[in-house]
Amino acid sequence: xxxxxxxxxxxxxxxxxxxxxxxxxxxxFVEMVAEEKFAAGALKAEAERQAKAECGGVEQVxxxxxxxxxxxxxESFWHDLHFxxxxxxxxxxxxxxxxxxxGIGIGANTAIFSFINSVLLRPLPYPDQNRxxxxxxxxxxxxxxxxxxxxxxxxxxxxxEFDQIAGIWVTNRALPGKGDAEQGKAGVVTSNFxxxxxxxxxxxxxxxxxxxxxxxxxxxILSHELWVRKFGGDPKLIxxxxxxxxxxxxxxxxxxxxxxxxxxxxxxVPPNVDYFQSIPIGPWEPDGPAFLHLVGRLRNxxxxxxxxxxxxxxxxxxxxxxGRTSIANYHLYVFSLQDDDVREVRRTLLLLFGAVAFILxxxxxxxxxxxxxxxxxxxxxxxxxxxxxxxxxxxxxxxLTETLxxxxxxxxxxxLLGWAALKGxxxxxxxxxxxxxxxxxxxxxxxxxxxxxxxTSVLFGxxxxxxxxxxxxxxxxxxGGRSATRRRGKSATVLVAAEVALCFVxxxxxxxxxxxxxxxxxxxxxxxxxxxxxxxVNVPDYKVLREVQxxxxxxxxxxxxxxxxxxxxxxxxxxYDYYWKDGAPASEQNTMMADDRSVLPRYFDTIGAQLIEGRxxxxxxxxxxxxxxxxxxxxxxxxxxxxDPLGKRINVSDSPKGPYQFERDWxxxxxxxxxxxxxxxxxxxRPQIYLPYQLAPRPSMSMVIxxxxxxxxxxxxxxxxxxxxxxxxxxxxxxPLSSVVERARAESRFLSVLATLLSVxxxxxxxxxIYGVLSYSVVxxxxxxxxxxAVGAQRMQIMRLVLVEGFVxxxxxxxxxxxxxxxxxxxxxxxLFGITPGSxxxxxxxxxxxxxxxxxxxxxxxxxxxxxxxxxxxxCE
Amino acid sequence: xxNERIAVLQGTLDLLILKAVxxxxxxxxxxxxxxxLITHGAFHVTPGSLFPALHRMEEAGWLSSEWGESENNRRxxxxxxxxxxxxxxxxxxxxxxxxxxxxGSALKAT
Numbered sequence: 001x002x003x004x005x006x007x008x009x010x011x012x013x014x015x016x017x018x019x020x021x022x023x024x025x026x027x028x029f030v031e032m033v034a035e036e037k038f039a040a041g042a043l044k045a046e047a048e049r050q051a052k053a054e055c056g057g058v059e060q061v062x063x064x065x066x067x068x069x070x071x072x073x074x075e076s077f078w079h080d081l082h083f084x085x086x087x088x089x090x091x092x093x094x095x096x097x098x099x100x101x102x103g104i105g106i107g108a109n110t111a112i113f114s115f116i117n118s119v120l121l122r123p124l125p126y127p128d129q130n131r132x133x134x135x136x137x138x139x140x141x142x143x144x145x146x147x148x149x150x151x152x153x154x155x156x157x158x159x160x161e162f163d164q165i166a167g168i169w170v171t172n173r174a175l176p177g178k179g180d181a182e183q184g185k186a187g188v189v190t191s192n193f194x195x196x197x198x199x200x201x202x203x204x205x206x207x208x209x210x211x212x213x214x215x216x217x218x219x220x221i222l223s224h225e226l227w228v229r230k231f232g233g234d235p236k237l238i239x240x241x242x243x244x245x246x247x248x249x250x251x252x253x254x255x256x257x258x259x260x261x262x263x264x265x266x267x268x269v270p271p272n273v274d275y276f277q278s279i280p281i282g283p284w285e286p287d288g289p290a291f292l293h294l295v296g297r298l299r300n301x302x303x304x305x306x307x308x309x310x311x312x313x314x315x316x317x318x319x320x321x322x323g324r325t326s327i328a329n330y331h332l333y334v335f336s337l338q339d340d341d342v343r344e345v346r347r348t349l350l351l352l353f354g355a356v357a358f359i360l361x362x363x364x365x366x367x368x369x370x371x372x373x374x375x376x377x378x379x380x381x382x383x384x385x386x387x388x389x390x391x392x393x394x395x396x397x398x399x400l401t402e403t404l405x406x407x408x409x410x411x412x413x414x415x416l417l418g419w420a421a422l423k424g425x426x427x428x429x430x431x432x433x434x435x436x437x438x439x440x441x442x443x444x445x446x447x448x449x450x451x452x453x454x455x456t457s458v459l460f461g462x463x464x465x466x467x468x469x470x471x472x473x474x475x476x477x478x479x480g481g482r483s484a485t486r487r488r489g490k491s492a493t494v495l496v497a498a499e500v501a502l503c504f505v506x507x508x509x510x511x512x513x514x515x516x517x518x519x520x521x522x523x524x525x526x527x528x529x530x531x532x533x534x535x536x537v538n539v540p541d542y543k544v545l546r547e548v549q550x551x552x553x554x555x556x557x558x559x560x561x562x563x564x565x566x567x568x569x570x571x572x573x574x575x576y577d578y579y580w581k582d583g584a585p586a587s588e589q590n591t592m593m594a595d596d597r598s599v600l601p602r603y604f605d606t607i608g609a610q611l612i613e614g615r616x617x618x619x620x621x622x623x624x625x626x627x628x629x630x631x632x633x634x635x636x637x638x639x640x641x642x643x644d645p646l647g648k649r650i651n652v653s654d655s656p657k658g659p660y661q662f663e664r665d666w667x668x669x670x671x672x673x674x675x676x677x678x679x680x681x682x683x684x685x686r687p688q689i690y691l692p693y694q695l696a697p698r699p700s701m702s703m704v705i706x707x708x709x710x711x712x713x714x715x716x717x718x719x720x721x722x723x724x725x726x727x728x729x730x731x732x733x734x735x736p737l738s739s740v741v742e743r744a745r746a747e748s749r750f751l752s753v754l755a756t757l758l759s760v761x762x763x764x765x766x767x768x769x770i771y772g773v774l775s776y777s778v779v780x781x782x783x784x785x786x787x788x789x790a791v792g793a794q795r796m797q798i799m800r801l802v803l804v805e806g807f808v809x810x811x812x813x814x815x816x817x818x819x820x821x822x823x824x825x826x827x828x829x830x831x832l833f834g835i836t837p838g839s840x841x842x843x844x845x846x847x848x849x850x851x852x853x854x855x856x857x858x859x860x861x862x863x864x865x866x867x868x869x870x871x872x873x874x875x876c877e
Numbered sequence: 878x879x880n881e882r883i884a885v886l887q888g889t890l891d892l893l894i895l896k897a898v899x900x901x902x903x904x905x906x907x908x909x910x911x912x913x914l915i916t917h918g919a920f921h922v923t924p925g926s927l928f929p930a931l932h933r934m935e936e937a938g939w940l941s942s943e944w945g946e947s948e949n950n951r952r953x954x955x956x957x958x959x960x961x962x963x964x965x966x967x968x969x970x971x972x973x974x975x976x977x978x979x980x981g982s983a984l985k986a987t
Contacts, residue, residue, distance in 0.1 A: 022928075025905060025954045028947075029924055032906045035949060055924045068929040069936070 022062055030055050059388065080401035087402055094374060098367045098406055101765060102457075103413030105363035106449040108356040108758070110414060111421035114442040116349050124262055124338055127199045130301040132337040134264060135165065135294035135311065139330050139591045144266040148290040152190070153283050154318045155294070155332075161307035163299045166193035167281070167292030168261075170269050171575075172700045174245040174538045176220055177230040182732050183536045183700050184226070184274035187261075191278045194221065196297055197261060204238040204253035211252075212280035220249040221276045224257040245699065246540070249277070264340045267293040268574050286324035287590065289577050289653055289662055296334065308334045328587040348751070351827060355509070355758045358502045360449060362762055364456035365495045366769045371403070371457060372492070373776045403457045411450045418446065428750055492773045493809045496766075500813025501820060503759070503766035504850060508821040510752075510759040511842045512832055517752035519834035520745055526676035527568055528608030531707045532737040533714055534567055537729055538700055542693060544727055545701060546619075549600055551721055552705055557714060559706045562606045565598040565698045567737070568676050569744040575698075576686055577653040581639045582666075589651070594635060594687045595678055596653065598696040604630075604673055606706045607737070614646050614671030621670075622694035623656035630671035635687035645669045652689055654696045667691070681744050682833045704737065751831060763850075766813075767857040774806050774861035778868075785865055786873025795866045802865045806858040814847060890930050892973055893920065895939065895958065895966040904945075904953035905931065931956060939965050 030051050037047035055061060088095040123129050135155070137145040147155075152167050159165065166189065173186035191207035198206065202224055211219050220242070222231075231237050241248045263269040298307055311332040319330045375382075382395060539545045545563060552561035566574065575596045580589045601617045604610075612633055621628050629652060636645040648669050655661045679685045693701075707714055715734050722731055778785070785798055825837035835842065897903070897911040908931070909922050934940045939962030947953045958966065 021954070022932075024952065026924065026928060028951055028953050029905045029928075032904075032947065032949075032951060032953070035951075057925075061924045061928055064925050064929045065932050068933045 022065055026055075026058050026061050030058065077397075077401065080398045081405065083398060084402035084405045088406065091374070094370060095406065097768070098370055099410045099413060101363040101366050102407060102410035102453045103417060104761065105356075105360035106410060106414035106446065106453055107417030107421060109353075109360050109449045110418035110442060110446045111425070112349070112353050112356045113445040114418070114422060115425070116353055117442050117445070125260075126197050128196075128297060128301075129338065130336075131298040132196060133162075133296045133298060133304065133307065134267070134335045134337055134340045135296050136266075136333045136335070137290065137315075137330070138333060139327050143333075144264075145593065146267075146290045146293050148285070148288045149279070149281050149292065150283060150286050150288050150324070151290070151318055152292055152294060153281050154321065155311075155314055156281070158314045158317060159296075159307075159310060161298060161300075161303055161310050162296040164192050164196060164297040166190045166196055166295050166297075168193050168263075168267070168269060168295070169291045169293065170273055172536075174699065175226065175230065175274055176222070176242045176244040176249060176251070178243055182730065183538060185270055185272070187269075187273040187276040188279055189276050190281055190292075193278075193295065194255075194276060196295060198255060198259060200256075201253040202256045203235060204251070206253055207276075207278040211278050214280075218244070218247065218249040219252045219278065220244060221253040221255060222251060223255050223259065223272065223274050225272065226274045227254045245538070263293065263295070263337075269293065286321065287664075290593075291577075295337065304334065304336055325586050325590055327590045329591065348831065351509075351831075352754065354824075355506055355755065358506055359758060359762055359765070360452065362499045362502050362765045362769075364453060365499045366765050366772075367453075368456055368459070369492060369495050369769055369773055373772065375399075376776075376780075400458060404454065407450065407454045407457055410453060411446065414449070415446060428746075492777070493812070496769050496773050496809035497813035497816065499766040499769045500810050500850070500854070501816035503762040504814055504817025504846065505820045505824060506755075506759045506762045507846045507850060508817070508825060508842060509828055510755040511846050512825065512828055512835055512837060512839070513748075513752045513755045515835045515839075515842065516831065516833045517745075517748045520681050520748045523677075523681050523833070525568065525681055525741065526609055526674050527737075529737040529741045531710060532607055533705045533707065533718070533734065534737050534740070535703050535705075535718065535731045535734040536700065537563075537703060537731055539729065542697065544729060545600065545693065547725060547727060548703065548722060548729060551725055552703065552718065555714075555717055555721055557707050557709065557711045557717070559708045560602050560606045561703060561705045562603040563600045563693070563701045563703050564603050564607075565696070565701055566595070566678070567702045567704070567740055568607070568678050569681070569740050570702075574679075578651075579635075579689060580651050582649040582651075584651075592638075594631075594652075594689045595685075596696065597688060597690045598693050598698050598701075599690050600693050603690075603704065606704045607676075608706070609676055610674040612672045612674060613644075614669070616671060617690075617692045621692040627654070627656075627665055627667045627695055628670045628692065629667040630673060630690040631669055632673055632675040632688040634675045634684055635689065636669075636672050638687060645672055650689070652691065654691055656695050659697050659699050665695070667695070677744075681741070681748075702733075703731075748831075748833075763853065767853055770806060770810065770854050771857040771861065773809075774802060774858055775864070777805060778802060778861045778865045781865075782868055782873045785868050786870040789868065789870035790874065798868075799862045799866050802862040803855075803858055806854070806861075810851065810854045814850060818843070818847075889973070890922065890926060891934060891939075892966070892969040893922070894927075894930055894934065895962060895969065898940070898956055898958055898962075900958070902943075902955045902957035904947060904955050906953075908956065934962070938962075 033054060034048045034051035037050050038044055042050065052058070124132070126132060135147070136143070137147050137151070139145055146169070147167065149167075152165060155162075156165050168190075169188045170185055171188065172183050175182045175184040189207070191209050191212050194206045201221070204221075206221065207219065210216060222237075227233055227237070231242075237251050238253070239250065241250050260271040261269050261273060262271065296307070298304065311334050315330055315332040318324070319326050386392075386395065537545075537548065539548070549561050549563060552558055576593050577596055578590045579592055579594050599617065601619065601621075604616060611630075614630070617628070617630065629650065631645065631650070639645065639650070640648060646669055649666050650669065651664055652667055653662050654665045654667070655663065656665070657663075673688075673690070675684060676688065677684075678688065705714070705718065718734065719731065722729055785801075788798065788801075789795075821843070822838070828837055893912050893916070894908060897908050897915060903911060905924065905927060909924075909927055912920055912922050931940065931942075935942055935956070938959060940956045941959050942954050942956050944952060945955045
């Protein structure tokens with residue numbers, strides 16, 4: 001072993017001497033043989049020739065000795081590496097195209113898979129996350145409805161499968177702290193809620209059951225962000241009392257820095273809640289409002305099915321309780337949180353993953369084609385090297401090294417691109433990924449995709465070796481590398497067809513998503529956002545609110561001003577409750593829910609909603625007069641199809657005595673407005689009931705202001721105007737309503753932009769593939785074309801010859817693409833709006849575009865073929 | 878040239894070279910001629926196999942080499958057995974005899 005290692009070193013360090021020695025030794029051998037022949041009577045020249053022949057080539061002998069040396073593997077690896085770098089350098093276009101193609105494919109896959117891993121595969125960052133479940137109520141027209149405090153109490157009494165059942169409701173409230181009373185997100189939770197999601201607070205403690213006792217002090221737990229922003233991260237804050245609205249509360253804990261709530265979209269719980277307060281749970285109010293979203297913790301992670309069965313019967317028991325109005329079709333469903341959380345995101349992500357996988361495949365096909373073309377171009381060189389004594393093994397090793405070098409460079413590029421893509425996606429903050437606190441680049445994926453690329457490159461890179469193995473050296477040298485003409489063909493056609501097929505599928509999908517985005521841009525949300533500004537205010541009472549409205553309306557640029565409890569399309573904690581019409585049987589009551597909105601007169605004018613019939617509210621619509629409501633057309637159609645809803649009565653939940661003092665109340669419908677899109681731009685989630693503010697006062701409201709013209713400087717005058725009232729009304733979130741609409745479009749915009757990017761990439765790769773294959777085919781067929789021309793073929797016929805060859809691949813690919821698309825496009829269904837996956841128009845458009853563009857990419861090779869000079873082409877051969 | 882020239886058996890080239898060099902020293906052509914001589918022309922080792930073998934055996938420490946002058950005043954590299962090489966010759970001779978005996982009896986069996 002010692003000797004071997006020494007030899008390796010010696011061979012490596014004294015290479016020049018060794019080579020000189022070897023040369024001298026072998027030459028002296030040949031000369032001595034020649035001398036023998038000369039001595040035996042041969043002529044001098046003849047003796048030398050014979051000696052050389054007998055030795056079988058000085059270079060081959062020397063190479064055989066070199067290959068026997070210790071460390072030769074290492075050394076030849078260096079050689080191959082140098083050679084590889086030189087080859088890539090000598091042909092930079094090939095190198096750049098191949099490395100870019102693979103790098104982009106690998107990078108995109110790595111980035112998207114990193115997301116998939118964070119969202120779908122990695123367990124949620126909560127203690128006992130595999131035991132956490134969502135518990136949804138089904139009733140009336142909602143299958144994912146919240147529960148009331150009474151129902152939660154009854155579930156806790158009856159369940160054996162859950163050791164904890166907790167509830168949360170997030171709403172807009174004043175933030176704790178001195179100074180301007182800013183609005184923020186308040187999480188109203190049962191005292192056992194936070195321990196399910198947070199093992200330990202950063203400071204202080206979480207809620208305990210004794211915080212719910214009747215005479216316990218009011219307590220609050222802050223998010224880390226709020227603590228730092230409002231209280232400067234002061235650790236002494238724990239245990240002290242802070243102002244909270246018009247009351248105060250003791251801060252008992254600070255949550256960890258990256259604490260995020262990841263609950264399903266239907267729970268309307270944003271990931272960053274500013275602070276939490278606890279509410280007690282008891283058997284009070286059997287018909288009380290349902291607003292709590294329930295999270296249960298199983299005693300045993302494996303007993304999800306048992307819990308589902310248990311809650312089927314719990315629902316029946318609760319519904320049968322005396323003193324509670326029985327609800328028709330009342331069911332309880334239990335879902336694992338990990339699965340439920342990502343219901344919406346999962347398919348979008350998988351689709352993106354599919355798209356980038358397509359790009360990688362197209363990329364691999366392209367690089368494969370390039371490698372094959374290049375290997376054939378180098379056939380003559382390879383042949384010469386084989387003739388000069390390079391063994392097949394050595395040739396293979398060298399191609400492998402070169403390929404490895406290329407793929408590794410692509411890998412480095414991919415790392416860079418993947419990282420940038422990840423940063424880019426996180427920066428854009430697509431709404432469906434909002435739950436992600438951080439996403440890291442997944443190196444295992446990088447390794448995997450790198451492996452795929454390497455395998456492809458090696459497969460295609462080595463294909464020509466099989467040619468070399470069987471080649472007839474002398475014959476190939478004579479033909480000057482043009483021998484393999486007829487062996488080309490099928491594999492290239494299939495590769496190009498596959499590229500076109502994959503590209504076609506991506507284009508069809510992109511077409512659908514872009515059309516969807518176009519439709520969303522033009523969708524009528526039920527209001528007109530242009531020239532409307534909004535701001536949030538915390539108001540003590542109706543008088544102040546009215547005063548603010550009046551003074552804003554006085555501004556010269558303001559057409560009208562009003563106020564609403566929830567802006568359309570805002571993600572603020574939603575209020576919704578049961579409603580039923582006059583005369584509804586008890587089993588139909590408490591089954592249908594509508595969004596409840598509290599407004600001042602002129603709200604509909606101001607946001608540009610359409611009052612279909614009846615009247616707007618007036619200042620006289622207060623608790624002392626007849627209780628009235630305005631409903632949307634969805635509700636009108638649902639309750640009284642074909643009838644006039646004006647003057648009819650519905651039962652709603654309101655609070656004429658003051659905020660949060662809810663009661664059931666009969667109100668008379670005085671108006672019908674067109675449905676306003678409140679949650680998404682495209683889906684009608686629930687109908688809407690508008691109540692005058694005096695019947696449904698809320699602590700936090702949003703002002704809406706319509707300007708008579710575009711007035712970018714309106715913000716300043718609004719501030720001055722409100723400050724001039726000297727009512728100490730702090731305002732926040734002063735912004736145009738259009739930015740709220742913009743946010744609602746973000747997801748669709750993100751998807752269509754990303755899809756467009758990916759398809760342009762795929763298209764460019766596929767067209768490049770077609771161009772490359774055809775160009776090379778023309779080069780290979782130069783002499784054939786020359787002969788055809790020489791025997792009288794017209795230039796147009798030659799052009800047709802080339803175009804037909806190209807269109808065979810494209811037609812084949814398009815046909816495969818149609819089949820693939822028909823099968824796969826329905827997967828996009830949930831993302832589409834105003835267009836069906838099978839839209840013939842889309843198919844027609846994409847097919848035409850693809851055929852036209854691929855025709856263009858064939859044009860250059862075809863023109864080149866036309867310009868071949870038959871005399872020159874034949875002389876070449 | 879004799880017609881019965883046979884291919885050098887895999888693995889026997891080292892033994893042939895060790896035996897041919899023996900206690901003397903030879904340059905490449907010398908080793909080649911000596912093998913032809915002691916095998917009565919049955920084996921003809923071409924330079925393509927001879928030189929790689931010589932260099933490999935030198936690396937293994939069985940041979941040592943040194944530049945010298947040939948009979949015709951030509952510079953040539955001379956090889957001789959090292960101690961290790963002599964031991965290797967004994968070991969390989971021993972093993973070969975056993976193989977030959979075994980093969981012989983195997984072929985005689987009916």
